[in-house]
Amino acid sequence: MIRYLLAASVAVMPVLAVAQDAAVPFESVQPDLFDMPGSLVNAWADFDRDGDLDFAVSGKTGEVRLYRNDGGRFVSIGSAAGLPTAGYPIYSLAWGDYDADGWPDLQAGPLDKANPSLIFRNLRGRKFANVAAEIGLTMVGRSARHTNWIDFDNDGDLDLYATDREGENKLYRNDGGVFTQVPAAQAPADTRPTVGACWFDYDRDGDLDVFLANQSGATDALYRNDGDRFTDVAAALGIDNPGRTKDEGGVGCAVGDYDNDGHLDIFVPNYGHNALYRGGVDGRFTNMAAKLGLDAENHAVGAAWGDYDNDGLSDLMVTSYTGGAGVQEPKDALLHNRGAAGFVDVLAQGGVVNASDHGAQWIDYDRDGALDLSLTKGFGKTGSHRVFRNTIDKAAAQRSLSVLVLDAKGLVVRPGAEVRLYDAKGRILATRLVETAGGYASQSAGPVHFGLTSLDPVTVEVTFMGKAGRHVVQRKGVRPAAYAGRSLVVRDGGR
16 A cells, blocks of 8 residues: 655745846855855755754865754754764765664765765764764775765665775665675776766666766766676766866766656766766667757866756756865856756856855755755865755745655655656656755755646656566645645655
8 A cells, every 4th residue: 555644834934036037046044154164065854853954064174064954044063963073074975864763864974095984873863873883884995975875776775885086986785784895796886086976767677777977087987787787888878978188077967857858867067068968768868968058168066956946947056166276266057947948057157156166955945845055165265055045936936846755664765766747637747866966975865846837736656666676656636735835755655
């Protein structure tokens, strides 16, 4: 039997009216709270299970700062929660409930190979304890970037994939809350300098594959999950990006459905020209970046898809920087999706959200229906992180739907699941991927967001991966207005 769980509702907060594209509709919130030097990575999850998203930030100082969201106001509680206030640089953060107790845990990975990774087990939303050694995930010898909590073997628990900027990537299987490294011959154990890693089922065969963005002139990879091994098919599919110089390479990746055709696409921010690989029905890809105005030559680091104006089309935030060591400054782009007309950068030079040289996350932290933006700045003369509230008008904000995808017990967010919306005539409206990677070297655990052109009833279809392959849970006749301020929660029916 398929079961559904509805999150608690909250009041919709008032917002300001801003004409579409006339201005960038964001305002900074609590800026004095977020001045942490060297901020690089940001990741969001409801760690205390009170119904709203909280977030962690890490960077060059070794501090892992945790902000509790109290009804739209943030309170810094990292040290009180048992997270480090200083130490060695932390270059990856990932939320995932590895022990399936309903409380999301936090992974933190080091820049320097001599230092161990940290796994902070969530003790019922009150404190965190580093359990990396006892569960087999210290991973000493790794220069961390993207880390992914994913279920690569479809056994129902979250495994871990660890990219390495200076060595071999490693895959760890979760066996009852203790992790064992999968032999290199059976894993996507790439030895190229990997920074970005995005898991999704590109070939729709029922298991998660992984795209790798590789740096320092190396080609990129797409490892097809063949059950007992992984096979790199990037060159065969034309998405390996050969011919780079040593100064060029992939830094991140963002998976979305920019054209609402139901097939997942990959955006790759590069040192060099960015790429947008449009996914097709046959599992092949076409680079659409030049045609759609996205092939800028830049020093791009992170990217995240999000429909900030709720017009039904996914927009794209790309973080980038200019300048040399010690004088780097943000040069970001907020790319508005105009459908067949391509993308246009609506961020004026020096605009309010031109504030990141690394991390970017779209979230609806105040649950008003409009996506807010979380950014990090690690370099330049000052370093900080910022949260920007979306100020589109109230009617536009409410024209949205939030969907939280959980396991059969209603405890664990299922990364890699696909969520599609259909109208009353069965026509597809949009697709979202439950995050396996986001922004820069981060993974959040929360709901997916759909902007809508109307509040007409929709069908919500969630595709899960399981032992029998892909299986679908549907919820028909969903009235988006009934979920203002809360999420429709869909559980895995199991198979």
